């Protein structure tokens with residue numbers, strides 16, 4: 001049965017839980033200080049791990065002397081990369097996405113031969129106290145032979161530098177192409193006009209407020225490893241620890257993600273640190289705890305973005321977009337992180353059509369090794385970079401034509417009756433009413449009047465800017481078969497168990513893993529709706545591989561659509577089994593049993609009814625079930641979606657820029673999002689708020705920088721501008737609802753949308769304000785200084 | 796390393812403990828006394844996740860040595876609510892979805908609670924300024940501001 005058929009079959013449940021702004025069940029412990037994060041947990045006899053990291057960007061390790069460190073009071077052991085090699089574990093951090101011609105260098109838990117970026121893990125100290133471990137760290141003496149380094153993805157492949165990895169002499173990890181080059185060349189040759197933009201998307205550091213942490217407990221007698229860690233996907237971590245670093249069978253590893261204090265991508269990946277924590281516990285037979293400092297987070301959490309791009313757009317005079325051509329150098333950092341290869345290739349190039357019907361698209365991406373922290377998916381991964389490029393191109397195209405940028409957008413929108421729509425960038429969009437969302441956003445700000453006000457203010461040397469950005473994103477990476485064809489080393493399915501107990505309460509075990517998104521509430525809403533119960537009857541369990549057998553985790557806005565889809569399907573299976581029991585006990589045919597508000601009734605005989613809770617009890621008694629039916633009332637579901645879902649929307653920002661000082665003030669920020677059906681409007685709005693904050697952060701404040709020695713300059717919170725409360729405006733949000741036919745509950749996902757949208761919106765607004773100064777583009781983060789410099793000549 | 800015996804009162808309960816001179820207050824609270832509500836996000840006084848109240852003033856407990864707090868009265872997020880009931884501020888945080896991952900929340904609540912004692916009828920700008928030293932990466936702050944504003948309104952009505 002296709003997903004679309006399933007959507008239609010969801011007929012008769014009606015608890016009203018789905019769609020309600022229900023307060024979050026998870027909040028109470030978080031508000032009282034009772035929420036348990038990894039760092040809050042200790043076991044008797046816990047030792048503390050500190051990791052010695054390279055302070056060189058690129059160097060050969062000559063020797064590592066640990067004797068002084070080992071002599072420090074309280075130190076239990078000091079380990080080097082050689083010790084890990086000698087222990088015989090597989091010791092490989094694998095990439096999870098292969099590409100044609102990909103160079104995949106060795107990525108070890110602790111470096112043995114070379115360090116390739118500042119922050120590379122080189123040695124590990126385990127001590128009785130965290131203080132002692134940190135003291136001893138300083139006493140490890142490492143001799144390095146420094147090597148020339150490179151931090152820029154273009155220089156890495158174009159300048160003659162020592163390669164980051166010998167296997168890739170030119171520092172090219174992959175050279176990826178998507179789209180039709182010939183057709184695009186023709187479109188450009190035929191078009192009336194061509195506009196182009198050179199742009200950079202700097203590195204973003206995720207900055208989840210909780211730094212990464214791990215607590216490992218190896219039980220010698222049972223041969224079992226328990227690992228609490230800050231994880232967005234405990235099952236993936238279990239798999240990678242098993243097959244990649246430690247070599248234990250999966251069933252001897254338990255990964256537990258308790259409360260997780262934000263992730264935004266950074267807690268998806270398998271890093272050396274958590275594996276080393278586990279390995280140390282296995283060596284010592286004692287619990288080992290590791291807690292990153294914020295500086296360690298800056299140096300080691302995978303960074304996002306790092307693109308250098310030339311984009312071109314071909315247009316006709318009437319505003320028809322004929323083609324788009326993009327060439328990007330993507331920095332991958334010093335090692336291939338799990339999705340480090342997928343993000344700048346398939347997740348990026350495929351979204352370059354945006355909301356527009358563009359007949360010809362060609363994109364080339366050169367993935368470059370550099371002597372920097374590995375780059376991987378950060379909120380909006382790939383889609384954010386792609387939408388930024390297409391939206392900047394539409395803006396420069398509009399300028400080239402002298403056309404209003406909103407008008408140019410409107411003329412090229414894919415129309416509602418054109419779905420499913422196959423783009424020239426290899427995606428099939430599911431459903432959309434792009435113009436409706438765009439109209440709603442423009443009406444909110446009274447766009448035409450704003451343009452008039454902009455003209456008036458310019459007369460007074462005041463510079464108002466209006467930025468409009470349309471976005472579409474591919475959410476819920478799937479289906480597994482397609483992902484596999486494209487190089488994924490894991491599936492795109494999700495798994496859940498929906499289980500009634502004999503008292504009639506429901507437990508949902510979900511393979512995704514929350515980091516603040518409110519799964520425990522939204523999943524309860526989905527199950528309650530399908531089963532005709534109240535959310536209080538449903539308990540959701542996540543984040544423990546021993547309790548939940550299988551899962552893939554939370555990233556890529558997949559939880560509501562793939563995780564939620566699985567729960568809905570599981571709940572429907574449970575409901576159907578209950579219906580058969582009801583039919584049997586009410587002595588009616590299954591087809592005559594109606595279900596409403598938790599009650600099974602015989603059609604036409606409303607007093608003959610049984611509540612689903614009663615049936616749950618009967619199912620566990622097992623005394624009187626239909627012939628051949630097994631007792632119990634629970635289902636395990638594996639849901640592999642037939643396709644991605646495609647959330648979309650339009651965001652508008654109104655800014656005022658003061659060229660003399662470079663100051664930028666966001667006057668209004670309007671977001672109209674369409675994430676399909678809405679499970680909980682309060683939570684959706686919260687996701688949009690947080691997403692806008694991160695998008696504005698990227699546009700105006702954030703960006704990692706390396707100095708000439710390859711050292712990360714932004715390594716403390718006072719050097720990297722995480723936006724604070726006075727730097728963000730009030731957000732005005734609204735939704736349209738276009739259900740996804742690719743999903744059993746019509747949802748599309750919303751976690752990343754607003755980050756994808758906000759960045760081009762704000763950049764566009766600032767650039768629009770500076771049109772009188774002939775500014776066509778400014779790179780992020782747009783600071784007062786960059787505004788001041790851009791307008792200097794004209795002042 | 797030499798150690799010091801100190802005495803602190805936390806949420807009304809007195810504790811005697813022995814610390815190294817370099818032990819941070821937040822470490823002492825979390826690891827020696829088990830008050831794990833205050834979180835560590837930066838260790839440099841920037842993020843505010845570790846905010847607690849000392850003798851009535853908010854402090855970032857990662858910038859204070861435990862020995863400096865000898866003899867002090869400390870209040871942490873665990874001490875805000877009586878007998879398991881949420882305070883008005885906590886209720887409003889929940890109602891207005893002023894938290895997502897919750898990691899900044901203990902510090903945010905202590906800052907906002909202290910602020911509302913000093914300013915009973917704040918503007919939204921004043922609220923934003925009051926929580927400027929508490930970073931939240933999840934919420935974009937607006938719902939937090941809503942929660943604090945709603946608390947002020949409700950407490951105002953009750954007065």
Ligand code: FES
Nearest residue numbers: 836838840843857
């Ligand atoms: S941990 Fe104290 S301010 Fe960040």
Ligand code: FES
Nearest residue numbers: 895899931932933
């Ligand atoms: S709720 Fe996650 S940091 Fe504030």
